[in-house]
Amino acid sequence: MIYSKFVLSSLLILAGILHFLKPQIFIKIIPSYIPSHLTMVYVSGFIEIVCGAFLIFPQTQKLGAYLSILLFIAVFPANVEMAKNFYQTHHKYFWLTVLRLPLQIVLIWWAYQFRK
Template structure:
């Protein structure tokens, strides 16, 4: 019997669902966060949204939870440069709320990665 999805893994799945939908419906929101070295920004944004939705669905289904947990952790590591770019860009603005939000987001990736890996282990 597969263990139920933990609360933290549910949060990862929920965050991926919301973010994945935004990636598909309003990809232009993410374009400023893309590091210059990443090619085809719009395509990468759309594909990452699809990946987030697939990971969220995979986490919800016990038969695919292990693979989805590993894929979710890899995706979180993969998008970290965009999150770091967003924080770096925010620091150059006068928008204090944006600075706080983007900087706070960076360390939150660690528990999200841990939750994804925990889901992969069945924990």
């Protein structure tokens, strides 16, 4: 279980860093009804890094778990938007975007394991 915590933490930190290195990737999947796309990309990237860092340390692990759960719920609309866009454009990787939706539930469950 301890390795699992570091895997999730690493994935969150890496994803958060990617928000800053390649923001255009994330801007494209933000639903149009959400304002300030670039700001939202940077904020969500920062929060991902914080969540990943919080999961590492026993003193902040519980907070990191709950923040990660909230993060995965908050980014769900972006994953739905990406799946919708890929479907409408007949993108060859549409099926991967559809797999991301149940993956969000798995990530929530995974983060929930570290709330103790």
